[in-house]
Structure formats: structure tokens, C-alpha cells
Amino acid sequence: MLKVTVIKSSSKCHTCDETEQIVSEIAERYKNQVECRILVNGTPDVKEFGVVSTPVVALGNKIYSMGKPVIKEKVEGWIKRELGN
Numbered sequence: 001m002l003k004v005t006v007i008k009s010s011s012k013c014h015t016c017d018e019t020e021q022i023v024s025e026i027a028e029r030y031k032n033q034v035e036c037r038i039l040v041n042g043t044p045d046v047k048e049f050g051v052v053s054t055p056v057v058a059l060g061n062k063i064y065s066m067g068k069p070v071i072k073e074k075v076e077g078w079i080k081r082e083l084g085n
Contacts, residue, residue, distance in 0.1 A: 002030075002082050007039045007046055007056035015069050019055040022072050026079060033083055 006023050008016035020038055027036035039045050041054050049058055053067030057075065059082045064075075 002034045002079065003060060004034055004036045004079065005039060005049070005056070005058040006036070007041055007049060007051055007054055007058070009054040010040050010042050013054060016055040019057060019065075019070050022070055023057060023075055026072065026076050029076075030079060030083070034079060 004023060004027055006016075006020050008020060024036055024038075027034045041051055041056075048061070049056060049063060051066070055065070055067070055070075056063060057065040057070055057078075059078055064078050
């Protein structure tokens with residue numbers, strides 16, 4: 001099971017909300033292979049990622065995007081590559 005993590009800002013962040021929506025939609029398509037979790041920056045679970053700015057998209061322990069908007073097709077490509085599809 002591939003763990004996909006979105007790390008959001010604790011304050012209002014439109015880009016973070018968009019990123020969460022995009023990643024959640026894609027993860028739903030791969031629900032038997034992908035576990036999606038949403039974390040808030042500043043919480044203990046986030047420390048392992050060394051977050052500098054949000055939003056963050058990580059697959060496993062590897063950060064694929066930090067501090068910028070994501071594109072749906074790119075996120076799906078990352079997931080497919082990690083799953084070996």
C-alpha cells in the first residue's frame with residue numbers, strides 16, 4: 001500500500017485546500033493501492049518530513065512537491081510511477 005501524504009497549513013490556505021482535493025480524488029481512484037492522509041503543519045507527525053512551506057505532497061517518505069500548487073496529471077503520474085503502473 002502506497003502512503004500518500006498531504007501536509008497543509010494550519011491557517012487558511014487556498015492552495016493547500018486545492019492540493020488536498022486533487023490528491024484525495026486521485027487516491028480514491030487507486031483506493032485498493034493507495035492510502036491518503038492529510039496532516040496539518042506543526043503537528044508531531046509532520047516533523048519527519050522537514051517541511052519548509054506548504055502544501056506538501058509526499059509519496060512514502062519522499063517529497064514530490066513543496067510550497068506550490070500541484071497539477072492533477074502530475075500527481076497521478078507520480079502515483080502510477082511509485083505503484084509501478
